[in-house]
Amino acid sequence: MLRDKCAIVGLGYTPFSSKSGVTTEMLAVEACQNAMADAGLKPSDVDGLLTYHMGDSAPVQVVASSLGIRELRWYNEIAQGGPGNCAVILEAAMAVMAGLAETVICYRAMNGRSGQRAGETGAAGKAAGEMQFLMPYGIIGVPVWYSMWARHHMATYGTTREHYGHVAIAQRQWAMNNERSFNRDPLTMDEYLATPLIADPLSRLDCCREIDGGCAIIVTSAERARNLRQPPVYIRGGAYGMGPGGGRNYEKWEDYSQLFSHYVGPRVWQSAGLGPGDMNFAQIYDAYSFVVVHQLEDFGFCAKGEGGPLVASGVTAPGGSLPLNTGGGMLNEGYLNGLNVVAEAVTQLRGQAGVRQVADAEVGLVSGFGGPQGSAMVLRK
Amino acid sequence: MAPFVPVPDILTQPYWDGCRNHVITVQQCRSCGRKRHRPAAGCHWCGGQDVDWVELSGRGSLYTYTVVHRAFHPSLADEVPYVVGLVAAEEDPTVRFHTRILECDPADVRVGMQLEVLFREETDGIVLPYWRPRAA
Numbered sequence: 001m002l003r004d005k006c007a008i009v010g011l012g013y014t015p016f017s018s019k020s021g022v023t024t025e026m027l028a029v030e031a032c033q034n035a036m037a038d039a040g041l042k043p044s045d046v047d048g049l050l051t052y053h054m055g056d057s058a059p060v061q062v063v064a065s066s067l068g069i070r071e072l073r074w075y076n077e078i079a080q081g082g083p084g085n086c087a088v089i090l091e092a093a094m095a096v097m098a099g100l101a102e103t104v105i106c107y108r109a110m111n112g113r114s115g116q117r118a119g120e121t122g123a124a125g126k127a128a129g130e131m132q133f134l135m136p137y138g139i140i141g142v143p144v145w146y147s148m149w150a151r152h153h154m155a156t157y158g159t160t161r162e163h164y165g166h167v168a169i170a171q172r173q174w175a176m177n178n179e180r181s182f183n184r185d186p187l188t189m190d191e192y193l194a195t196p197l198i199a200d201p202l203s204r205l206d207c208c209r210e211i212d213g214g215c216a217i218i219v220t221s222a223e224r225a226r227n228l229r230q231p232p233v234y235i236r237g238g239a240y241g242m243g244p245g246g247g248r249n250y251e252k253w254e255d256y257s258q259l260f261s262h263y264v265g266p267r268v269w270q271s272a273g274l275g276p277g278d279m280n281f282a283q284i285y286d287a288y289s290f291v292v293v294h295q296l297e298d299f300g301f302c303a304k305g306e307g308g309p310l311v312a313s314g315v316t317a318p319g320g321s322l323p324l325n326t327g328g329g330m331l332n333e334g335y336l337n338g339l340n341v342v343a344e345a346v347t348q349l350r351g352q353a354g355v356r357q358v359a360d361a362e363v364g365l366v367s368g369f370g371g372p373q374g375s376a377m378v379l380r381k
Numbered sequence: 382m383a384p385f386v387p388v389p390d391i392l393t394q395p396y397w398d399g400c401r402n403h404v405i406t407v408q409q410c411r412s413c414g415r416k417r418h419r420p421a422a423g424c425h426w427c428g429g430q431d432v433d434w435v436e437l438s439g440r441g442s443l444y445t446y447t448v449v450h451r452a453f454h455p456s457l458a459d460e461v462p463y464v465v466g467l468v469a470a471e472e473d474p475t476v477r478f479h480t481r482i483l484e485c486d487p488a489d490v491r492v493g494m495q496l497e498v499l500f501r502e503e504t505d506g507i508v509l510p511y512w513r514p515r516a517a
Contacts, residue, residue, distance in 0.1 A: 123453045132387035133419050136509055137481040139465050140384070141453035148467060152445035155492035200448040200487075245425050251418055251467065251477040252425050256445055 002271060006093035007225035007232035008346050008379070010039030010105070010218030016180055016334050019114040020212035025058035028109035029066045031214030035105060039218050040229035046218070047073040048101030050092055052084025052337070056116040057109050067105075074101035081118065082285050083240055083260070084108070085338030085368035086375035090238040092219035102220060108339040109214035117210050118142060118335065130248050143207055143288070145250065147199035149371070150290040152256035154201065156305070159293065161201050163308025165192040167289040168205050168331060170317035175328025177318075177356040180340075182209055183332040206289040211334030215343055233349045233379050236363065237272030239264045240375030253372045259291065260374030261298030261367065268365070269300070272378035276300045279378075280361045282322065283345045285338045285369035286329040295367055296324075299376070323358045338368045349381040384456040386507050392420045395434045400508040403500045405439050407476055408432040416476045439498035440471040440515065441478070448487040462487050468496055468512050484513040 012034025014020070014027050028051070036042065049064045049072060051057060064072045074095045078084045085108070092104035112118060119142050127135035139145060153159050168187060175181035187205070195203040225232035243263045245252035255262075269275050276299055284292045293307035301322065302310040310316075316324035327333050327344040334340070347353050348361045361381070368375040389397045396418075399406030407418045412429025416437075423430050446466030452458045464482040469475070482490060483499060497515040500508050 120453060126388050127385035128388035128390065130419070131385075132389065132393060133479050135385040136383040136387050136503070137465050137479060137511075138384055138449060138454070138457050138460060138463060139479055140457070141451070143451075144447060144449055144453065144465065147447040148445040148465075151447055151492065155445065196450065197448070198451045200450065249419065249421070249425070251479065252475075254475065 002090070002093055002235055002237055003273065004234040004236060005222055006096050006219055007222050007234045008089070008217055009220050009225045009228045009230055009232055010035040010041060011343055011346050012036070012038055012216045013343070014214040016211045016213040016336070018211065020111055023058065024056070024109045024111055025062055025066060027212070027214035028058055028063045028107050031107050031109060031216035032063065032067055032105050035216035035218050038230060041103065041218065043068040044070065046103050046105055047071065048092065048095055048104030049075045050088050050104055050106045051108060052078035052080055052088055053108070053110070054081050054118065056112070074104065081370055082287060082338050083368045083370040083373050083375040085285065085342050086238055086366055086377045087240050087368065089217065089219060089235060089342060090240065090375070090377060093235050096219060096221050102224065104219045105216050106219060107214060107216035108337050110337065111212045112335055113210045113212050115212070119207070119210055143202050144199045146288055147202045149256050150201055153290065153294060156257050158305070159308040161193065162189065163293060163312055164201065164206055164289045165189055166311045167292045168192055170311065170314070171286070171325050171329045171331050173317050174326050174356060175332035177354070178327045178333060181328045181332040182334060183328070202288060208287050208330035208335040209332070211336065213334065213336050215336050215339040217339065217342060217346065231350050231381065233346050233381060236274065236378040236380045237268060238375070238377030239267035239271055240368070242373035246372040250371070257294065259294050259298055259369060260372055261295045261376065264374055264376050265299040268376040268378060274363065274378055278363060279365050280323070281326055281348055281358050281364040282324050283326070283341045283364060283366045284324060285341055285367045286325055286331055287335065287369060289331060291369050292324070295369065299365065318356070326353065326356055326358060342366050345379050349379055383503050383509055384454050386503050392422065396420055397507065399434070399436070400500060400510050401506065403508070405437040405498055405510060406434045407437060409435045416473050418476050418478060437470050437472055441468040441496050441512065442474070443482070443490070443492055443494045443496055444469045444474070444477055445492055446482065446490050448490065464490050478510070480510065480512045482513065483511045
């Protein structure tokens with residue numbers, strides 16, 4: 001059982017930019033070094049290394065070498081995108097609990113803007129494999145696939161563009177107090193609705209910003225965590241997995257309005273021994289505005305179909321009862337594949353979020369989205 | 382003309398062969414009898430691995446769609462806005478096909494609208510199925 005046996009003790013970033021000018025290995029090393037400095041650890045104190053990527057980052061062994069980790073006892077690479085954000089933390093905890101490693105750095109490093117852009121998946125190469133059923137029809141670029149998931153929810157539950165707009169607007173309010181955010185100006189509903197569509201119902205204001213950058217998070221045992229520099233953030237519970245049909249077989253995904261969270265949600269609450277009403281905040285993977293609405297429903301913050309009205313009520317904005325994506329989320333801070341979503345939860349639970357600090361933040365939910373597959377965890381101080 | 386032509390493989394060749402004959406064919410699991418698309422090594426309902434290839438009527442309804450406004454490939458620059466969607470087969474709505482919806486004004490597309498298949502030859506040997514609105 002995961003419950004509070006491991007903790008997050010280190011957090012490091014590189015600058016986020018549109019053009020890093022360095023390699024993904026260099027980004028990874030910088031983020032990991034910053035996380036070690038934050039935790040008060042040296043390379044010789046680290047014996048595990050873990051990342052996740054989509055073929056767009058340096059091999060973990062190369063990064064370990066460049067960090068000067070002389071004896072690496074455990075390492076791995078998870079071959080996936082969004083769900084990897086909580087998965088790496090949970091996998092690291094598993095390795096620590098199994099005694100395979102004592103202290104594991106989890107990182108994500110990508111030149112997601114100047115290099116390989118996730119959003120343009122399917123715009124190059126051959127229409128082979130899964131793409132033979134998509135590319136010939138101009139189903140190219142992730143927003144094109146995903147917009148169909150939003151449309152299904154709108155047709156089924158009466159969700160509107162304005163509902164999704166409220167996600168973007170509330171998160172922009174949070175982003176105004178985040179120095180890493182690219183978007184710091186207020187956003188109005190008129191501006192949201194007037195922005196040209198990319199793929200109906202999504203405009204650029206519904207899509208996360210692609211960036212270059214790195215982030216690293218260090219996991220160790222609760223016992224060791226108590227003697228380190230930062231206040232420990234405990235891994236209370238977690239779950240990940242995939243619903244039936246699932247995977248990249250989007251034709252076989254049974255119900256487009258039910259994301260991974262429909263399946264993972266009940267298991268994360270069971271793992272944590274807590275429920276949605278216990279959360280002081282939620283950091284919900286927001287590659288797109290609409291996936292926040294759908295996840296809120298699946299995780300039980302409201303009934304199915306009521307996620308749009310919930311967000312429109314203002315509860316997720318600063319001052320509301322459900323602070324959500326308190327750094328502005330990836331819509332504003334940028335797409336670091338969700339490790340920055342985890343990092344914001346850690347920052348809040350340490351009480352280090354400055355002017356955007358959620359008062360009395362003791363426990364929160366984090367999620368990692370990939371459509372029918374995904375991950376989630378509950379962190380506490 | 383499609384921006385890319387499909388590259389069949391050993392798993393999907395029967396589907397594209399069916400298209401060349403202007404029929405939609407799908408795998409049907411010999412263990413549980415469920416039909417599926419896209420072709421796969423095993424049945425996502427029961428794990429069965431033996432299949433028959435069966436023909437569908439080519440009628441269906443629109444499960445979801447989008448109107449694409451930004452061309453993510455230069456060859457699509459003159460096509461936008463265009464409609465793509467996921468079509469649920471009349472025989473079993475869990476059997477679905479991604480496609481481009483033709484002969485449909487973007488303003489008129491609706492979830493649930495009735496559709497029929499339409500085959501078009503793209504290049505030698507490759508015939509792509511598209512779908513279009515069908516009179517009630």
